[in-house]
Amino acid sequence: MNVLRQFSLEGKVAIVTGSSRGIGRAIAEGLAGAGAAVTVNGRDAETTQAAASAIVAAGGQSLAVAADVSNSTDVDRLIDATLERFRRLDILVNNAGISPYYKAAETMTETEWDEIMRVNLKGAFLCCHAAGRVMIPQESGRIINISSIGGTVALPRLLAYCSAKGAINQLTRVLAVEWAPHHILVNAIAPGFIETDLTKGLRENPKHLDSLIRQVPLGRLGQPGEIVGAAIYLASDAASYVTGQLLSVDGGWLAL
Numbered sequence: 001m002n003v004l005r006q007f008s009l010e011g012k013v014a015i016v017t018g019s020s021r022g023i024g025r026a027i028a029e030g031l032a033g034a035g036a037a038v039t040v041n042g043r044d045a046e047t048t049q050a051a052a053s054a055i056v057a058a059g060g061q062s063l064a065v066a067a068d069v070s071n072s073t074d075v076d077r078l079i080d081a082t083l084e085r086f087r088r089l090d091i092l093v094n095n096a097g098i099s100p101y102y103k104a105a106e107t108m109t110e111t112e113w114d115e116i117m118r119v120n121l122k123g124a125f126l127c128c129h130a131a132g133r134v135m136i137p138q139e140s141g142r143i144i145n146i147s148s149i150g151g152t153v154a155l156p157r158l159l160a161y162c163s164a165k166g167a168i169n170q171l172t173r174v175l176a177v178e179w180a181p182h183h184i185l186v187n188a189i190a191p192g193f194i195e196t197d198l199t200k201g202l203r204e205n206p207k208h209l210d211s212l213i214r215q216v217p218l219g220r221l222g223q224p225g226e227i228v229g230a231a232i233y234l235a236s237d238a239a240s241y242v243t244g245q246l247l248s249v250d251g252g253w254l255a256l
């Protein structure tokens with residue numbers, strides 16, 4: 001028996017939110033490479049279409065749906081378009097996220113707090129809720145939430161971001177328990193600092209970059225492609241007895 005077959009996603013259908021760029025795009029390409037048909041998403045129609053077209057050009061199946069995960073009408077459209085095209089939904093990766101502010105807690109405004117919560121927390125809730133409408137009746141499904149090391153440890157100047165990610169960890173655990181009777185497995189991945197647009201500002205400041213790298217036991221930042229294996233694993237039969245877990249892919253940060 002080929003043991004690697006349990007990692008195959010052949011015949012599965014996935015939605016990866018925020019997959020027009022960065023970690024989400026790498027995960028979408030990875031799931032497609034493992035055999036899944038993948039709906040690619042982002043707010044910008046052009047980059048979303050480009051990411052889906054790249055999957056198709058590489059021999060995979062993909063659909064582009066530009067939608068804002070913090071808007072329930074958009075989320076319903078994302079799910080409905082996927083069902084219309086691929087006829088089922090097996091895997092939801094809640095990856096869409098923002099981190100536009102790096103500032104002292106006392107200077108954060110209510111509007112900034114709400115913006116981060118709306119995308120990073122409410123967005124994941126809305127997508128889980130909408131996916132549940134499909135996964136509960138079919139009595140199967142995988143949900144993978146992209147959290148952060150900031151959901152577990154304090155990252156100063158990222159109060160709202162860390163608060164949202166801590167809540168994502170709890171959303172993962174509660175949903176895992178509530179939906180276990182429906183055979184829907186809910187897990188999270190906690191990346192460390194990864195080289196994407198989201199961390200560009202921090203990385204361009206040599207002082208910040210140096211202090212970040214000093215906190216990583218492996219001594220470097222991660223690449224988007226280094227999150228992919230964890231996502232394929234959690235989406236696959238290989239993880240059939242794993243639910244409610246937070247898998248850190250962080251160069252050892254949380255082990256300190």
Ligand SMILES: NC(=O)c1ccc[n+]([C@@H]2O[C@H](COP(=O)([O-])OP(=O)(O)OC[C@H]3O[C@@H](n4cnc5c(N)ncnc54)[C@H](OP(=O)(O)O)[C@@H]3O)[C@@H](O)[C@H]2O)c1
Nearest residue numbers: 018020021022023042043044068069097148193194196198
């Ligand atoms: N990079 C890191 O070091 C790191 C570490 C830990 C966790 N994470 C998490 O990993 C996830 C991906 O981060 P990343 O670094 O890959 O970010 P990124 O490069 O900035 O990409 C973010 C993606 O999300 C989309 N997006 C943003 N807001 C959206 C919305 N409201 N609705 C739909 N799509 C939206 C973006 O497309 P549009 O702009 O077109 O909408 C883009 O495709 C996030 O949840 C982030 O918190 C990242």
